[in-house]
Amino acid sequence: MPKSSNTQPRYKRVLLKLSGEALVGDHGFGIDPKVLDRMALDIGSLIGIGVQVGLVIGGGNLFRGAALNAAGMDRVTGDHMGMLATVMNGLAMRDALERSNIRTRVMSAIPMSGIVEHYDRRRAVRDLKDGDVVIFCAGTGNPFFTTDSAACLRGIEIEADAVLKATKVDGVYSADPYKDPTAEKYEHLTYDEVLDKKLGVMDLTAICLARDHGMPLRVFDMNRPGALTRIVTGESEGTLIE
Ligand SMILES: Nc1ncnc2c1ncn2[C@@H]1O[C@H](COP(=O)(O)OP(=O)(O)OP(=O)(O)O)[C@@H](O)[C@H]1O
Numbered sequence: 001m002p003k004s005s006n007t008q009p010r011y012k013r014v015l016l017k018l019s020g021e022a023l024v025g026d027h028g029f030g031i032d033p034k035v036l037d038r039m040a041l042d043i044g045s046l047i048g049i050g051v052q053v054g055l056v057i058g059g060g061n062l063f064r065g066a067a068l069n070a071a072g073m074d075r076v077t078g079d080h081m082g083m084l085a086t087v088m089n090g091l092a093m094r095d096a097l098e099r100s101n102i103r104t105r106v107m108s109a110i111p112m113s114g115i116v117e118h119y120d121r122r123r124a125v126r127d128l129k130d131g132d133v134v135i136f137c138a139g140t141g142n143p144f145f146t147t148d149s150a151a152c153l154r155g156i157e158i159e160a161d162a163v164l165k166a167t168k169v170d171g172v173y174s175a176d177p178y179k180d181p182t183a184e185k186y187e188h189l190t191y192d193e194v195l196d197k198k199l200g201v202m203d204l205t206a207i208c209l210a211r212d213h214g215m216p217l218r219v220f221d222m223n224r225p226g227a228l229t230r231i232v233t234g235e236s237e238g239t240l241i242e
């Protein structure tokens with residue numbers, strides 16, 4: 001088990017959404033084990049201060065349904081492939097967490113007997129209370145959604161204090177900072193501001209779901225050392241949407 005510390009967390013239970021695309025790291029495609037190990041270390045720090053951690057991992061490092069569809073594939077088939085990609089990422093993340101001695105459960109929205117458990121909310125909450133990390137795979141289990149929506153959905157279901165979106169950018173900007181170098185970063189936004197300004201860092205279904213259930217969202221750079229711990233201990237990091 002990770003070492004415990006005296007730091008008082010601001011959040012007792014969080015739903016952490018990890019970018020699938022960022023798992024590529026130095027590799028051109030797939031999963032860079034170095035990124036997984038770094039994330040396992042960060043998650044271990046949270047467990048060490050008593051924070052319960054649910055995880056949703058994207059699939060953009062492997063497949064996205066919309067991209068497959070643009071290349072000619074049936075959209076639903078592409079989305080099924082995207083959801084399966086999130087299961088592969090979940091298995092890889094469990095492996096890294098368990099190598100760091102962090103007990104981990106993987107639950108899939110799509111039954112996959114013999115590989116991972118089927119999603120069960122009550123069981124997930126029990127596991128979280130026991131200090132296990134619970135990885136929620138296969139998104140919502142339905143096509144035409146994204147893992148951002150799945151993160152908000154699971155976060156609301158498990159009554160997380162916040163959904164933390166760990167991604168490649170250090171917050172929400174007035175425009176995509178990769179495309180517009182003059183874009184300015186926001187420290188704080190309301191859900192309606194994100195919707196009205198059509199800020200593309202998270203899909204709008206996810207924002208609506210979070211707004212309708214009063215779930216705070218924080219977008220931050222997963223590559224900044226210590227960012228996760230700073231967030232759960234109440235320091236300012238990334239952009240808060242509430
Ligand atoms: N207004 C904006 N502010 C910040 N980032 C933005 C904005 N608009 C678009 N983006 C883009 O959104 C990306 C993050 O969202 P995206 O859903 O693509 O990735 P992810 O969730 O990190 O990956 P995955 O889908 O693989 O999990 C950023 O890398 C950035 O390029």
Ligand SMILES: O=c1ccn([C@@H]2O[C@H](COP(=O)(O)O)[C@@H](O)[C@H]2O)c(=O)[nH]1
Binds near residue numbers: 058146
């Ligand atoms: O509920 C869901 C979640 C995801 N998908 C498909 O998986 C890929 C990968 O997820 P990202 O959020 O893009 O990382 C997504 O593009 C969809 O194709 C889904 O169908 N339903």
